[in-house]
Amino acid sequence: MNFYVVFFAYLFALVVNVCSYIIPRETLVSDGCARIHNEFIAKQKTSFCYADVKDCYEGFPFNKDTIDTLTGLVGGFYSFLDKAKEPPQTGFDSKPMDLVAELELHAHTIFSSNCFTTFIFYTNVTFYSVVDNGEQKIKIFNDTIDRSNIDCEVTHIDGQPALQVISEYAKNLVYASRDLGVRFNIALDLTYLSASFAVRFEIPQKPYITYTLKCDNTNEFDIKRDWNAFSNRAFLNKFNDSKSYFDNICNSIEGSKPSISLSSKLREITNEFDKTDGILASDLSVTKIRTVDKFVGFFKVQDFGVVKIFTEAPLTISVAIITDVIHGFNDLANTGVKKIVLDLSDNVGGYLVVSVFFNLLLFPSTYPTFDFDLRITEQLRLAITEQYKLGIKNNIFDMKEYINEKSHANFTSVEDIFGNNVYTRGGVKGNYSNRYILSDSELNVISQFIQNLTTPLPWKPEDYIILTNGLCGSACANIAEHAAEFNNVTTVAVGGIVSNSLLSYSSFPGGFVYNSTQIFDSLSQLGLLNNTIMPKPFPLAGMEVTLPMNEIYSKTNPDEILEFGFRPADFRLFYDEKNIRNISILWSQAAALIGSIK
Numbered sequence: 038m039n040f041y042v043v044f045f046a047y048l049f050a051l052v053v054n055v056c057s058y059i060i061p062r063e064t065l066v067s068d069g070c071a072r073i074h075n076e077f078i079a080k081q082k083t084s085f086c087y088a089d090v091k092d093c094y095e096g097f098p099f100n101k102d103t104i105d106t107l108t109g110l111v112g113g114f115y116s117f118l119d120k121a122k123e124p125p126q127t128g129f130d131s132k133p134m135d136l137v138a139e140l141e142l143h144a145h146t147i148f149s150s151n152c153f154t155t156f157i158f159y160t161n162v163t164f165y166s167v168v169d170n171g172e173q174k175i176k177i178f179n180d181t182i183d184r185s186n187i188d189c190e191v192t193h194i195d196g197q198p199a200l201q202v203i204s205e206y207a208k209n210l211v212y213a214s215r216d217l218g219v220r221f222n223i224a225l226d227l228t229y230l231s232a233s234f235a236v237r238f239e240i241p242q243k244p245y246i247t248y249t250l251k252c253d254n255t256n257e258f259d260i261k262r263d264w265n266a267f268s269n270r271a272f273l274n275k276f277n278d279s280k281s282y283f284d285n286i287c288n289s290i291e292g293s294k295p296s297i298s299l300s301s302k303l304r305e306i307t308n309e310f311d312k313t314d315g316i317l318a319s320d321l322s323v324t325k326i327r328t329v330d331k332f333v334g335f336f337k338v339q340d341f342g343v344v345k346i347f348t349e350a351p352l353t354i355s356v357a358i359i360t361d362v363i364h365g366f367n368d369l370a371n372t373g374v375k376k377i378v379l380d381l382s383d384n385v386g387g388y389l390v391v392s393v394f395f396n397l398l399l400f401p402s403t404y405p406t407f408d409f410d411l412r413i414t415e416q417l418r419l420a421i422t423e424q425y426k427l428g429i430k431n432n433i434f435d436m437k438e439y440i441n442e443k444s445h446a447n448f449t450s451v452e453d454i455f456g457n458n459v460y461t462r463g464g465v466k467g468n469y470s471n472r473y474i475l476s477d478s479e480l481n482v483i484s485q486f487i488q489n490l491t492t493p494l495p496w497k498p499e500d501y502i503i504l505t506n507g508l509c510g511s512a513c514a515n516i517a518e519h520a521a522e523f524n525n526v527t528t529v530a531v532g533g534i535v536s537n538s539l540l541s542y543s544s545f546p547g548g549f550v551y552n553s554t555q556i557f558d559s560l561s562q563l564g565l566l567n568n569t570i571m572p573k574p575f576p577l578a579g580m581e582v583t584l585p586m587n588e589i590y591s592k593t594n595p596d597e598i599l600e601f602g603f604r605p606a607d608f609r610l611f612y613d614e615k616n617i618r619n620i621s622i623l624w625s626q627a628a629a630l631i632g633s634i635k
């Protein structure tokens with residue numbers, strides 16, 4: 038699953054800016070994309086001034102066809118269209134939303150256009166937040182221009198109180214959770230899986246930002262920092278002016294997946310340490326037991342174990358890798374640790390099968406998934422019906438792998454899948470399918486695989502604690518919420534906003550997520566691409582929307598859709614000057630809570 042930010046609402050119609058310190062005004066080329074190319078060629082630069090990028094981007098407005106396609110996809114295939122119109126549960130801070138009306142995409146629905154994902158914006162400063170005698174503060178994590186600013190307090194940003202500015206940013210520009218505290222964590226997140234305040238994927242509103250700092254007990258002073266726009270050579274080689282930018286980036290599938298190539302660029306830019314291999318390598322308090330690719334790490338700290346899941350979307354899922362993960366658990370068990378911190382922070386999701394695997398391995402006596410259903414629109418009804426008839430392989434509308442949740446029987450017809458369930462959501466009556474789950478035979482294969490390699494792990498549910506910063510979405514949420522709901526595993530969330538006493542330990546459980554390329558490919562296989570009720574493909578090749586197509590329900594509270602359920606952690610920790618830089622301290626704080634009364 039690709040997880041990148043909504044690139045949507047930033048079409049400013051402002052005057053052309055002059056980036057005079059790079060190119061003398063008299064030689065100024067009016068095409069921003071061409072100016073970037075000139076800088077790249079003449080000076081081999083990969084970072085550019087704000088004004089040039091802004092001019093380059095402004096040449097490519099969205100048109101009505103784009104909006105029509107978005108509306109068609111969201112109306113036809115987005116599972117939460119009506120549910121999202123309801124006011125949020127207490128504990129959340131998000132707006133009820135009519136997507137088709139607003140086309141302002143939320144959480145699991147992500148729209149990106151290659152046109153606007155070529156550059157990342159950064160002012161060479163990163164941040165963190167601490168709570169000091171009950172007062173929450175923003176501090177400098179790193180400043181690559183002036184290292185003496187590290188750990189100074191940021192009192193104001195552009196003249197406004199810093200905490201308020203970051204909170205507003207989290208509220209309005211971070212989309213990945215309905216919990217404002219989690220969005221606040223994401224705004225300050227140092228892994229840059231999503232937009233943050235310090236590192237933007239969207240073009241900022243103005244060319245610079247002014248931070249007011251207070252270091253130790255000195256007087257406050259201002260630093261003014263320009264937004265620099267970074268890209269990499271692969272992108273910069275694709276264009277020399279706005280026409281070639283349009284042809285080779287906006288309208289090219291090849292230009293796609295920029296967020297993936299940019300994320301390595303991001304690490305380069307921010308010099309962010311690799312939290313396991315980097316800092317832990319030199320940390321004698323942590324024993325590395327085993328790491329499996331960049332997928333799972335097993336550590337021993339003092340007398341407890343840590344299982345750090347880095348992602349639910351490993352680059353490859355093979356028998357060898359899954360075997361290694363099982364061996365990692367066994368090795369950790371062989372150290373004799375009695376308590377386990379399961380660190381699920383900074384996980385933006387991945388494969389359902391990965392969450393099912395962990396759920397079966399950790400908690401073999403409980404059922405490993407929640408229940409699913411579909412919002413049956415006329416588009417989905419037609420697509421599933423055709424697929425049922427034609428039985429095409431690798432089609433996202435295939436329901437053959439699923440069984441009826443109540444009877445555990447195969448569905449015998451499409452009517453048997455669709456059922457006869459009318460629910461009112463967000464004031465709208467809609468048809469919803471019968472509930473379904475993964476087939477028992479699929480689950481048995483995974484169980485068998487695990488049983489062939491290991492006896493049950495020695496730890497009971499009460500020996501674990503789940504630690505997250507709330508950014509544990511999709512397949513990660515399926516691990517965390519399964520552990521908490523089915524096995525009563527204790528949870529602890531770190532960070533957030535101090536004035537909100539509760540913080541979610543997971544976000545956007547969502548549903549099965551598909552991108553528009555998959556939707557159109559599957560419709561095409563079924564001969565439905567030209568059908569008048571179906572959305573038309575995007576006008577440009579480099580556009581894509583990603584959305585969940587089904588709903589996931591709680592088991593203990595069967596009317597609750599997980600995506601909309603507020604699930605606060607049992608315990609709360611805050612970042613401080615030490616644990617923000619030394620994760621073993623945070624792990625120790627979490628481990629100390631294992632066995633405490635909730």
Ligand SMILES: *[C@@H]1O[C@H](CO)[C@@H](O)[C@H](O)[C@H]1NC(C)=O
Pocket residue numbers: 178179180181307308309310
């Ligand atoms: C701060 O940035 C510098 C330069 O990029 C880097 O060498 C250093 O390791 C960073 N410090 C921290 C604490 O991340």
Ligand SMILES: *[C@@H]1O[C@H](CO)[C@@H](O)[C@H](O)[C@H]1NC(C)=O
Pocket residue numbers: 276277278281
């Ligand atoms: C720009 O690139 C195109 C091919 O992408 C090439 O045909 C054209 O000559 C280039 N123009 C300049 C000014 O380099």
Ligand SMILES: *[C@@H]1O[C@H](CO)[C@@H](O)[C@H](O)[C@H]1NC(C)=O
Pocket residue numbers: 160161181182305306307308
């Ligand atoms: C800002 O950060 C970038 C990326 O790490 C670096 O190349 C550049 O030198 C930094 N700017 C200054 C003035 O240190």
Ligand SMILES: *[C@@H]1O[C@H](CO)[C@@H](O)[C@H](O)[C@H]1NC(C)=O
Pocket residue numbers: 316319320321322619621622
């Ligand atoms: C991290 O904290 C632990 C526990 O206080 C300490 O033993 C260790 O040396 C610290 N690691 C680093 C790299 O500072």
Ligand SMILES: *[C@@H]1O[C@H](CO)[C@@H](O)[C@H](O)[C@H]1NC(C)=O
Pocket residue numbers: 437438447
């Ligand atoms: C259900 O369907 C699967 C194939 O999708 C098949 O292997 C299995 O035998 C079926 N079960 C029954 C009880 O018909």
Ligand SMILES: *[C@@H]1O[C@H](CO)[C@@H](O)[C@H](O)[C@H]1NC(C)=O
Pocket residue numbers: 466467468
């Ligand atoms: C539900 O499905 C029935 C049967 O196909 C259809 O007649 C009805 O219009 C649908 N209702 C809604 C609200 O979509």
Ligand SMILES: *[C@@H]1O[C@H](CO)[C@@H](O)[C@H](O)[C@H]1NC(C)=O
Pocket residue numbers: 482483485486489
């Ligand atoms: C588990 O072991 C049994 C008996 O050796 C074998 O038949 C089966 O294929 C194995 N299953 C998996 C999923 O590895």
Ligand SMILES: *[C@@H]1O[C@H](CO)[C@@H](O)[C@H](O)[C@H]1NC(C)=O
Pocket residue numbers: 525633634635
């Ligand atoms: C969950 O754990 C709490 C104590 O931590 C206990 O009070 C409660 O009864 C447990 N619930 C279940 C369903 O086991």
Ligand SMILES: *[C@@H]1O[C@H](CO)[C@@H](O)[C@H](O)[C@H]1NC(C)=O
Pocket residue numbers: 039293294552554555581
């Ligand atoms: C859409 O999803 C498919 C299947 O996961 C993937 O191969 C493809 O790269 C995705 N498309 C884009 C543009 O990311």
Ligand SMILES: *[C@@H]1O[C@H](CO)[C@@H](O)[C@H](O)[C@H]1NC(C)=O
Pocket residue numbers: 564566567
């Ligand atoms: C669908 O439309 C495309 C373009 O409009 C056309 O080329 C194609 O022949 C049509 N296919 C069918 C099956 O009608």
